[in-house]
Amino acid sequence: xxxxxxxxxxxxxxxxxxxxxxxxxxIRAYRNGxxxxxxLRESLATIVSEPSRSxxxxxxxxxxxxxxxxxxxxxxxxxxxxELLAEIRPTxxxxxxxxxxxxxxxxxxxxxxxxxxxxxxxxACESQRVRVxxxxxxxxxxxxxQGLDIAAAAERRTRxxxxxxxxAELLAHMRAVDGIRQMEIAGSYRRGCETVGDLDLLVxxxxxxxxxxxxxxxPQVALVIAxxxxxxxxxxxxGMQIDLRVVPTESFGAALQYFTGSKDHNxxxxxxxxxxxxxxxxxxxFRIEPDGKESYLAGRNEEEVYAAVGLPCxxxxxxxxxxxFEWAKTDAIPELVQLADIRGDLHMHTTATDGKSSLRExxxxxxxxxxxxxxxxxxxxxxxxxxxxxxxxxxAQWVEIERMRKEVEDIAILKGIECxxxxxxxxxxxxxxxxxxxxxVASIHYGQKQSAEQITDRIMGALENPHVHIIAHPTxxxxxxxxxxxxxxxxxxxxxxxxxKFLELNANPARLDLHEIHCATAQQHGIPIVISTDAHSSEGxxxxxxxxxxxxxxxxxxxxxxxxxxxxxxxxxLR
DNA sequence: GCCGTTTTCGGCCCGACTGTTTTCAGTCG
Numbered sequence: 001x002x003x004x005x006x007x008x009x010x011x012x013x014x015x016x017x018x019x020x021x022x023x024x025x026x027i028r029a030y031r032n033g034x035x036x037x038x039x040l041r042e043s044l045a046t047i048v049s050e051p052s053r054s055x056x057x058x059x060x061x062x063x064x065x066x067x068x069x070x071x072x073x074x075x076x077x078x079x080x081x082x083e084l085l086a087e088i089r090p091t092x093x094x095x096x097x098x099x100x101x102x103x104x105x106x107x108x109x110x111x112x113x114x115x116x117x118x119x120x121x122x123x124a125c126e127s128q129r130v131r132v133x134x135x136x137x138x139x140x141x142x143x144x145x146q147g148l149d150i151a152a153a154a155e156r157r158t159r160x161x162x163x164x165x166x167x168a169e170l171l172a173h174m175r176a177v178d179g180i181r182q183m184e185i186a187g188s189y190r191r192g193c194e195t196v197g198d199l200d201l202l203v204x205x206x207x208x209x210x211x212x213x214x215x216x217x218x219p220q221v222a223l224v225i226a227x228x229x230x231x232x233x234x235x236x237x238x239g240m241q242i243d244l245r246v247v248p249t250e251s252f253g254a255a256l257q258y259f260t261g262s263k264d265h266n267x268x269x270x271x272x273x274x275x276x277x278x279x280x281x282x283x284x285x286f287r288i289e290p291d292g293k294e295s296y297l298a299g300r301n302e303e304e305v306y307a308a309v310g311l312p313c314x315x316x317x318x319x320x321x322x323x324x325f326e327w328a329k330t331d332a333i334p335e336l337v338q339l340a341d342i343r344g345d346l347h348m349h350t351t352a353t354d355g356k357s358s359l360r361e362x363x364x365x366x367x368x369x370x371x372x373x374x375x376x377x378x379x380x381x382x383x384x385x386x387x388x389x390x391x392x393x394x395x396a397q398w399v400e401i402e403r404m405r406k407e408v409e410d411i412a413i414l415k416g417i418e419c420x421x422x423x424x425x426x427x428x429x430x431x432x433x434x435x436x437x438x439x440x441v442a443s444i445h446y447g448q449k450q451s452a453e454q455i456t457d458r459i460m461g462a463l464e465n466p467h468v469h470i471i472a473h474p475t476x477x478x479x480x481x482x483x484x485x486x487x488x489x490x491x492x493x494x495x496x497x498x499x500x501k502f503l504e505l506n507a508n509p510a511r512l513d514l515h516e517i518h519c520a521t522a523q524q525h526g527i528p529i530v531i532s533t534d535a536h537s538s539e540g541x542x543x544x545x546x547x548x549x550x551x552x553x554x555x556x557x558x559x560x561x562x563x564x565x566x567x568x569x570x571x572x573x574l575r
Numbered sequence: 576g577c578c579g580t581t582t583t584c585g586g587c588c589c590g591a592c593t594g595t596t597t598t599c600a601g602t603c604g
Contacts, residue, residue, distance in 0.1 A: 025587055029576035062577050100593090102602050137595055187604090200604085226603095228592050233603090243604075245591090258589090263604075270588040281589055 003037050003044055006072050009081065010034035010065070015093050016084045018103040019110075029060070035264065036060040037069075039322050041521040043490050044069055091117035097151040099225075100143050108133060122148055146223070150239060157195035158240060159479050161509035161546055164189075166240060167199065170218070177214045180205045182252055186259035191316045192549035194479060194512050198241040200259045208246035215244050251283045253301035258282040264321035265314075272325075273309045285309065317552040336552040337531075337561050339545050344373040344563040344570060347418065347441055347472055347504065347532030348541070352397050353378040354386035356537040359400060365538030367411050372567040375416035375439040376401060380428040382420040383445055389417070391433045398436070412567050414438040418472060421458045423447035427465060434467035438574060441504070443472035444485065452486035459487060463495040469574070470502035470530055475513040489518060497525040502562055505531045507547025519554025528562040528573075 001009075014030035036058055037044065047053050048070060055066035071078035094117065095106040109115040112133055113124050121144065124130050131141040158166075167185050174183060180203055184190070187200035203211050212232045216224055225233040225241070232244040247255040258266060258281065266280075273280045277288055284299030285308040298304040303313045311328055315336055318324045327333045349355030350362055357365065359376060366374045378397065379388035389397065398415040405413055416439035420428040423446050427434065434440050442462040444455070462468050474492060475484035496503055503522050505514045514522060514529070522529055531547040533540055551561060558564040562573065 023576080026576050028587080032577080060577070064576060100602070104601060135595070135600075139594060143593095198604085226592055231591055233592090259604080261604085263588095267588055274588075279589085283590090 001045075001072050001076060003040055006044060006069060007034045007037040009072060010037065010068075012093075013081060013084060015096065016088045019088055019093060019096065019107055021103060021107060029062075029065070032060045032264075033065045039320075039517060041517060041524055045073055046490065048073060089116060094118050094151065095121060098144055098147040099150055100140070100147055105135065105140075108135065118148055118151055150235075157197050157480070159195055159509050160189070160193060160549065161543075163196040163199065163240075166236070166238075169220075170199065170201065170242065173218050174201070174203070174211070174214055177205070177207075177211055179207050180211065181249060184256055186256055187261060190260045191262065191319060192553055194515065194550060198243055201242055201244045202252070202255055202259055203244065203246045204249050204252040205246055206248075211246050212244065215242065245282070247282070249300065250296070251299045253303070253305050254280070254284045254299035255282045257302045257305045260316050260319060262320050265319040265324070268321055268325055269306075269309060269311070272311070276309060278309060280305070280309065315552065317549065318555065320553070323555070334555050334557045337548060337556050337558050337564060339548045341558045341561070341564040342531065342544055342548070343371060343566055344375075344412075345371055345533050345535070345541060345544065346373075346375040346414070346416070346439060346470070346530050346563055347377050347506070348374060348535040349378050349386075349418075350376060350397075352393070353383070353388055354536060359397070359404065361538050362535070362541075363404060363408060363411065363413060365541050367408065369541055371411060371541075373412035373414065373570065375414035375441075377416040377418040377439065377441045379445075380417055380419040382422060382428040388420070388428075391429060394429070394433065395436075412571070416441060418443055419468075420445055421462045423450070423458075425458050425461050427462065427468070431465070431467060434465070437467070439470075440468045441470050441472045442468045444476060448476055448482075448485050450486070452488055455485045456488040456491055459492055460495050463492070463499050463501050468501065470504055471496070472504045472532070472534070473506040473508075473511050473513050474503055475515075475518075477513050477515075478510050479512065481510070484513065489521070493521055493525045493527060496522075496527045502528050502530045505529050505547050505551055507531055507533050507543045507545075507550075509543060509546045512546065512550045514550075514554075516550055516553040519551055519556055523554065523556060523560045529556060529560055530562050532563075 010030045011034040014027050017027045047055060055061050055069055056063060068078050092110060095101055096103065113129055115121050115124050125141050125145045130136050130144065131138045167189060182204035184202050185199055186202050187198065189196045189199060205211050208230060212227055215232060215234060220236040221234045222237045223235045225235055230246050233241060235241050245255060270280045279286045279288055285297045285305055286294040287297055288294055298308040306313045312333060314324050345366060348362055350357065350359045379386045381388045381390040394417060401413050401415050415437055417437050418441045419434065421442050421444050422428055459471060462471060475487060477484035503514060505519060519529060531551055533543050535541045
C-alpha cells in the first residue's frame with residue numbers, strides 16, 4: 001500500500017471513531033497520524049524495510065499506529081479496521097458531510113431512526129420524524145434538508161485559481177463600505193493551497209453591522225447561514241461558503257494569524273504560548289498573570305503576534321505544521337521562490353499543434369512578461385488529436401524558430417518538443433530527431449490507466465534516454481477530475497537524481513503536479529525543478545503564479561528552481 | 576492514541592453562534 005492509501009485508511013478510522021463517539025484525543029491521534037503520513041517524503045514501505053529504522057521515529061506515530069501500518073503493508077488490513085467497516089457503512093458516514101450535523105447528532109439519527117444514508121435522512125426529514133428527537137427541532141430539521149444537497153455535492157473543493165476569481169469579486173464588492181481599515185482573505189486561500197474550501201474574510205472595521213449588511217447584499221449570496229455580532233456566514237449560489245469576521249484594529253493581526261491557519265499550525269503555536277504562560281486566540285496574545293487576569297501583549301499585526309511567542313512570521317504557505325517550527329529553531333526558514341525570480345518558461349504550445357497563439361505571438365507575449373528564455377514544446381505525432389508533429393513538421397518549426405532568433409535578440413528561443421512516452425514504452429520520435437532539439441520534454445498522454453509497473457517502467461525509460469531533459473506533469477492528475485497515474489514516484493525521484501534530469505512542476509491550475517510534498521521530496525533528492533506554464537495561448541503564460549504558490553508550499557527556494565537561473569547560467573545546463 | 580526541560584500519567588488550543596434550552600450541548604473553524 002502507498003502512503004496515501006494508508007493515510008486514507010487512518011482518516012476513515014478517525015471518521016468512524018468519531019461517529020461512535022470515541023475519545024476525541026484518540027480520534028485526533030488517528031487524524032494526526034494520517035496527516036503525518038501524507039506529508040512524508042519517503043514511503044512507509046521503505047522505512048519498514050530498513051532494520052535500523054523505526055516507524056515510531058515519525059512524529060505522531062506511536063507503537064500502536066506503527067504496528068497497524070505494518071499490518072496494512074503486509075495484508076492490507078487489520079482486525080480493528082475490519083470490525084469498524086462491518087459496523088459502519090460508508091453511506092452512513094456520509095451523514096457527517098451535512099453542514100450542522102456532527103458526530104453526536106448523526107449518531108443519534110442512526111441510533112434512534114435507523115438513518116444509514118443521505119437518502120434515509122431525507123425521508124426522515126420529510127416525514128418530520130427528525131424534529132421530535134431530543135436536541136433537534138423544526139429549525140434543525142429544516143437546515144438538514146437544506147444541507148442535504150450540499151452534502152451530496154460535498155468533498156468538492158474549489159481550485160485555487162477559481163477561488164481567486166471569487167475573491168476578486170468579493171473584495172471589490174466589500175470595498176464600497178466606509179470605515180474598513182484593513183481587509184484580508186485568510187484561510188487555505190491565503191496559504192495558497194491547491195484547492196480551497198470556504199473563504200475566510202477578515203475585516204478591521206468599527207461598524208460591523210454595515211460590513212455584514214454589505215456582504216449579505218452581494219448578488220451571488222444564496223443564503224445567510226448565521227449572523228452574530230462579530231461573525232457571519234453566507235453561502236453563495238455556487239455552493240461556496242464565506243465566513244466573515246469583523247475585529248478591532250488591535251486584534252486584526254491575531255485574527256489574521258488565527259484564521260489563516262492551518263489548524264495544526266495554530267495548535268502548535270498555542271501550545272508553545274501556553275508553555276510560556278501566554279494565551280493566543282483570535283483577539284490577541286495575552287499574558288496570564290498569577291491572579292488569573294489576562295493582559296494584552298500583541299495582536300495588531302502578525303509579526304508582533306509571532307514575536308510575542310518567540311517565533312518568526314512564517315510565510316503563509318509554510319504554515320502546515322510540517323517543518324516550519326524546526327526551521328525556526330535553527331533560523332533556517334527557506335527564502336521562498338517568488339514570481340519575480342522566474343526568468344524562463346520551458347513548456348508551451350503554438351498553433352503548430354493545439355495552441356491558440358502563433359509562434360510569433362508566444363514569443364512576444366514572453367518578452368512582454370520579461371522572460372529571458374523560452375522553449376517551444378509542441379506535441380509529438382502520437383498526440384493526433386492535437387495534430388502532433390512528425391519529424392518533418394517539427395524540423396520545419398525549428399527552421400522557423402531559427403529565423404525568429406535573428407529577428408528578436410532579447411530572448412533566447414529553444415527548439416523544443418513535448419515528446420510522448422508511448423504506451424508500449426519508448427519515445428514517440430526517433431533519437432536522431434530528439435538529438436537535434438535544444439530541450440526535450442517527455443510526457444505521458446495515453447495509457448494512463450496502466451499498472452504501476454507499466455507506467456513506472458515507461459517513465460524510467462524516458463529518464464534513461466540521454467536526449468530527454470525533463471518529465472512533464474509527472475503524475476498526470478487533474479485536480480477534482482482525474483487521479484494521478486499509478487506511477488511509483490520514489491523510483492522516479494531516484495532515477496531523475498541518478499541521470500541528472502529535471503522534473504516539471506506544471507503551473508496549470510488544474511494540474512499543479514508535482515504536488516507540494518513531491519516538490520519537497522525532489523528538493524531533498526537535489527533534483528532541479530522547472531516550473532512551467534504549459535501555455536496553450538499567450539495568456540496561458542500568466543498561470544506561472546499558480547505554480548509559484550505550489551512551489552512555495554513545497555518550501556522551494558530560487559536555488560531549487562532551475563528556471564530562476566539567468567540565461568547565461570541555464571544554457572550551460574543544457575548539455 | 577501520543578507524548579514528556581514541570582510528566583511514564585494525565586494532559587492534549589480556543590472562542591462564536593445556533594437551537595433548544597432554562598444554563599448548555601453541539602457544531603464549526
